[in-house]
Amino acid sequence: MAAPDRTKEATLNLVIDRSSPVPLYFQIAEQFRRQIEEGRLEPRTMLGNEIQLAEQLAVSRPTLRKALEELVEQGLLARRRGVGTVVVPQRLTRRVAVPSLYDDLKSAGRSPSTKVLRIRQEVAPAEVAAAFELPDGTEVISVSRLRLADGSPLAVMQNYIPTGLAGSISERDLSQRGLYEAMRTVGIEPHLVSQTVGARTVTSREARLLGLRRSAPVLVVTALAFDYAGHPVDFGMHSYRADRYSFEIRHVLQ
């Protein structure tokens, strides 16, 4: 429970634009974030108290609090009652080079190097029909892709989408924009994704596509996505080369 370094004090350097459509709390949070990530706000720096900060920025205390709360949730700041708000060191995010799960989801397949292997309508595998709560034998859209990084294969991606939802998704869309983005352009909005991360030995098809030997391990991600109304819109099974890929996850306790 070591104490923060009280010798460092923050000097604010923020500008907020009240004529902008961007919410004030978001403007404030983003500028703090940038200053922390760029190192201009050093780790262990104490921020002034909320009331002073709000006064300096000429916003109300709840607005300022909302900005800080966002950064606390993301682990950039830590607050404790009776003590104050302190900047948390960012070493890890800088050091780890692999794509984070977060970025991976946000940019969901937005990678510029994706090769579409196949798009076709087929009978849903039992697991998929169950996830979609469709009767056995129902047809779905099946999408197979190969994801490349630096020109060499990184992952095999197999996705299923309920028929009717994805009628007009084209191969060109998928190779350029990623599945979720392509789905948005046809009016499907993934909102919640539930993923399972595991590992297993490659199948022979994966070994061939990924250029791996027979007993190599792959990282397996199964994802089920729902839209705002709670209807399933995608079932995905992705296998990543374990030697070239790992997830980074940051987690704030309590």
Place this chain on the structure above:
Amino acid sequence: MAAPDRTKEATLNLVIDRSSPVPLYFQIAEQFRRQIEEGRLEPRTMLGNEIQLAEQLAVSRPTLRKALEELVEQGLLARRRGVGTVVVPQRLTRRVAVPSLYDDLKSAGRSPSTKVLRIRQEVAPAEVAAAFELPDGTEVISVSRLRLADGSPLAVMQNYIPTGLAGSISERDLSQRGLYEAMRTVGIEPHLVSQTVGARTVTSREARLLGLRRSAPVLVVTALAFDYAGHPVDFGMHSYRADRYSFEIRHVLQ
């Protein structure tokens, strides 16, 4: 972008206790969560608008909003401007039986069946010294454990803790309480955890401890934890049997 089912309307059944030290917004959020998880609030049910809900519960709108925001963040509710608030289906959480990453972190090793293999002071491996920003050759506490589930081995866990922090952590503590909980009892408070999840083939030591064949895959989690002040307090490397363990991660987009 399918529309929520407007035929279902919620009838509130909440009680709030203003004399309780538990914050109102938390009382409200917890009761909604329980009703959703127990299925008493069915998926696709529309909640009334915020102002009505606040009136019915006799709290202010910001307080009610804070309760709902928590549930939205956790993916139990979805809100859209001009539309309303709707209950999101919980199928996946019910179906998947594996411990979630979240629970795993919260209860960090609180598993009742943990076997402590070794606790000793030793020179920090280079990777660990770098993470702790200590000079090469510095000694740290090294903890080796075997985690069992239903009596059979699930994971090998190797942790390093800076010397001085963990002087009085005992073997009995660890086998009963889990590392992070044990650390809390001696005044160390992990606050932020950054994890990397990957996969590889087992080492021979792991194969022996976990009862796996030589080429079996393991799920590898590397975790670096910091306290409130940003000082590193733990470096962990855990290898899980891939055939018996996977993580579940829920993710709200945007």
Place this chain on the structure above:
DNA sequence: CAGTGGTCTAGACCACCAG
């Protein structure tokens, strides 16, 4: 258009922590 959530304000009181 009417209804919804999204944002913002200016106060107030309380619980907790450090010295």
Place this chain on the structure above:
DNA sequence: TGGTGGTCTAGACCACTGA
């Protein structure tokens, strides 16, 4: 004991959605 964040209130105006 003084200062901090944590909670709560009662308003207000706006942006977006759907009919």
